[in-house]
Amino acid sequence: xxxxxxxxxxxxxxxxxxxxxxxxxxxxxxxxxxxxxxxxxxxxxxxxxxxxxxxxxxxxxxxxxxxxxxxxxxxxxxxxxxxxxxxxxxxxxxxxxxxxxxxxxxxx
Amino acid sequence: xxxxxxxxxxxxxxxxxxxxxxxxxxxxxxxxxxxxxxxxxxxxxxxxxxxxxxxxxxxxxxxxxxxxxxxxxxxxxxxxxxxxxxxxxxxxxxxx
Amino acid sequence: xxxxxxxxxxxxxxxxxxxxxxxxxxxxxxxxxxxxxxxxxxxxxxxxxxxxxxxxxxxxxxxxxxxxxxxxxxxxxxxxxxxxxxxxxxxxxxxxxxxxxxxxxxxxxxxxxxxxxxxxxxxxxxxxxxxxxxxxxxxxxxxxxxxxxxxxxxxxxxxxxxxxxxxxxxxxxxxxxxxxxxxxxxxxxx
Numbered sequence: 604x605x606x607x608x609x610x611x612x613x614x615x616x617x618x619x620x621x622x623x624x625x626x627x628x629x630x631x632x633x634x635x636x637x638x639x640x641x642x643x644x645x646x647x648x649x650x651x652x653x654x655x656x657x658x659x660x661x662x663x664x665x666x667x668x669x670x671x672x673x674x675x676x677x678x679x680x681x682x683x684x685x686x687x688x689x690x691x692x693x694x695x696x697x698x699x700x701x702x703x704x705x706x707x708x709x710x711x
Numbered sequence: 712x713x714x715x716x717x718x719x720x721x722x723x724x725x726x727x728x729x730x731x732x733x734x735x736x737x738x739x740x741x742x743x744x745x746x747x748x749x750x751x752x753x754x755x756x757x758x759x760x761x762x763x764x765x766x767x768x769x770x771x772x773x774x775x776x777x778x779x780x781x782x783x784x785x786x787x788x789x790x791x792x793x794x795x796x797x798x799x800x801x802x803x804x805x806x807x
Numbered sequence: 808x809x810x811x812x813x814x815x816x817x818x819x820x821x822x823x824x825x826x827x828x829x830x831x832x833x834x835x836x837x838x839x840x841x842x843x844x845x846x847x848x849x850x851x852x853x854x855x856x857x858x859x860x861x862x863x864x865x866x867x868x869x870x871x872x873x874x875x876x877x878x879x880x881x882x883x884x885x886x887x888x889x890x891x892x893x894x895x896x897x898x899x900x901x902x903x904x905x906x907x908x909x910x911x912x913x914x915x916x917x918x919x920x921x922x923x924x925x926x927x928x929x930x931x932x933x934x935x936x937x938x939x940x941x942x943x944x945x946x947x948x949x950x951x952x953x954x955x956x957x958x959x960x961x962x963x964x965x966x967x968x969x970x971x972x973x974x975x976x977x978x979x980x981x982x983x984x985x986x987x988x989x990x991x992x993x994x995x996x997x
Contacts, residue, residue: 604760605760606758606760606766606796607848609758609766609796611848621915622944623801624867624869624912624944625913625914625915626915627915627916633853634847634848634853635848636850636853637848637849637850638881639764639798640850640853640883649915649916650922658956660957661957662924662925663922663923665895665925665928665958665961666863666865666871666873666893666895667947668953668954668955668956668957669949669950669952669953670863670948670950671947671948671949671950672947672948673945674853674854674857674883674946674947675944675945676940676943676944676945676946677798678800679944679945680798681748681798681801682772682792682796682798683795683796684792684794685766685793685794685795685796686793687768687793689794690766690768690794692757695757695758695766696738696739696757696758698758699757699758700735700738702761703729703731703734703761706761707727707729747997748913748997749913749991774913774914775996776913777990777991777996782990782994784994787913788914788916790916803997
């Protein structure tokens with residue numbers, strides 16, 4: 604729940620997601636769910652560029668052309684790179700401690 | 712992390728500790744995380760959960776590869792990230 | 808029989824938000840906001856807007872499918888109708904396949920520095936598919952006005968030929984990957 608909450612606070616923010624198949628995607632988080640599936644808007648990849656009509660061209664992934672959004676299944680994610688300024692470290696640490704103690708209490 | 716540090720924690724009874732307590736005790740300190748696919752992260756642990764999903768700050772990722780000829784482990788690349796979320800299913804080992 | 812079941816859950820999925828909206832009318836605004844807030848962050852909420860629309864699905868192994876999304880669940884199991892499968896090929900694949908050397912991608916930076924200029928594609932219609940969620944990498948909602956822009960500049964080739972080329976490359980790749988994996992395992996690396 605901790606990271607689910609974290610990603611909820613990052614909705615409408617830009618992140619870079621690195622997948623296990625070594626694909627790197629940058630986009631705006633539109634939605635996240637309990638499995639940490641992430642839905643992105645305005646997707647770009649390191650090799651993508653904008654053509655004369657203002658459309659994004661994805662050379663390595665032509666099937667990304669004109670996608671309105673991209674739903675990424677959480678299980679394929681390796682990393683999500685975040686901006687430091689958007690994350691409250693103290694809050695995160697406290698939340699991690701609290702979540703562990705709740706889980707331990709529930710297990711007893 | 713020595714057993715001494717563990718038993719000196721707020722939980723005096725070692726039986727009350729679970730493996731994830733080691734992560735709790737290492738919050739806000741520098742850790743080394745070994746991952747699948749020949750990767751290693753060094754950064755400050757900011758958060759974790761029961762799946763060992765992690766958040767590290769000021770993190771350096773090292774990707775290793777085996778040299779084609781000598782079979783020696785060598786560094787393929789190093790990448791920096793100011794804040795990184797790591798999905799738990801990649802994590803192999805965490806040390807300090 | 809399976810089809811009936813799929814249809815049923817499709818209508819159910821489509822009805823859920825409608826029903827919930829009705830109940831919201833009876834509560835005060837604050838509760839409604841809270842409720843919507845929770846509903847927004849579910850697998851259902853993320854995918855419901857794409858139902859009955861054309862989507863692109865990439866699965867593990869790199870197969871690419873286009874089709875109309877009919878049903879889904881929280882595993883991201885999907886049923887697609889009017890599915891077409893697509894393959895992209897490089898000029899080297901078409902003209903110089905003998906010189907193909909498999910390569911194991913080790914990092915995102917490495918594979919992204921290597922820009923591919925696809926010049927050929929092939930497509931085939933395959934009917935109705937149920938895709939197991941475990942194998943889904945991502946699902947994208949397609950803008951039908953823009954989706955064919957990249958393939959307009961590509962040459963369409965026969966599916967049989969394209970598939971033959973891809974199979975050949977895949978065979979080489981998997982043999983190479985097995986070798987490499989063996990080397991890494993010997994060193995205790997995964």
